[in-house]
Amino acid sequence: MPELPEVETIRRTLIEKIQNQTIEEIICYHPDVLVNPDDISLKNWLIKDIRRRGKYLLFDLEKAKLNISENNSSENNLNHVAKDSCVMMVHLRMTGKLLLEENIVEPAKHTHVRFVLSNGGSLDFNDTRRFGRITLFAPGHEFNDHGFATLGPEPLGYDFTADHLINTCKRYSKSTIKGVLLNQQAIAGIGNIYADESLFRAGIMPGRKAGDIPKTKIKLLHQKIREVIAEAIGYRGTSFRDYVDGLGNKGFFQLQLAVYQKDGEPCPNCGTTIERIKVAGRSTHFCPQCQK
DNA sequence: GCCAGCCTGTTG
């Protein structure tokens, strides 16, 4: 479901509400979803920060100071090495959501993990298709994850330059340009919506080989990628199907889409009918007149 | 590189 602008919007809505809140307990209703290779404790974690990289969210957690009156004997077991911090990595994939609840309510149908918060509410991880994952890492171990470790530059970061995109197109010269944009090792955070919209704004056919595109066009594409991603964050993401942020609110960038899911409709530029084809295994929308 | 597979739900 969510691409970079949606994940960033979720991060912003959550950090405002739950920074410095304590996760009293992590309850897992579906064992596949919560990955805990270091066998980290599921109780009493203070949320210090929430970061984003590509489509990943990283929660920086610190062991919360416990009240002496609380029954925490299992935590004091000498055979259990207490860890005083950890990183929780969340990937929402297609249908994952992180939803704040003000009170403890009956878990929704596809709620697989619940974070019980010290404010009396909860943060629920809900994911219809169950592709999403939550992974707990001991301090400094977040780079154990291959997908995370091999991410390309952030589209809005200083290291994503036009030259970088030119070199990336050389490296993946035999791939389609859309395939390059969807490759998280090439650039982090772009998905099907923003790939189609960036290529439309740059006037490039999605099925073109990356190696055949002139430098001036790649420079334009670099600029359009940054433009589209920044605009979409401003609009709080795209709610095409069922995306909502951490508070259950929709985004508005669907109102700005030029080609994504617009097949059969006129191009906003020239009026030519938008077409839909398959590129890089994904449905792809473009204007046959504006994109060459 | 490409593409089936991972899952469930919705749409045609």
Place this chain on the structure above:
DNA sequence: CAACAGGCTGGC
């Protein structure tokens, strides 16, 4: 009923 859905992985 089949096709498709905002993503990623691993096996050819």
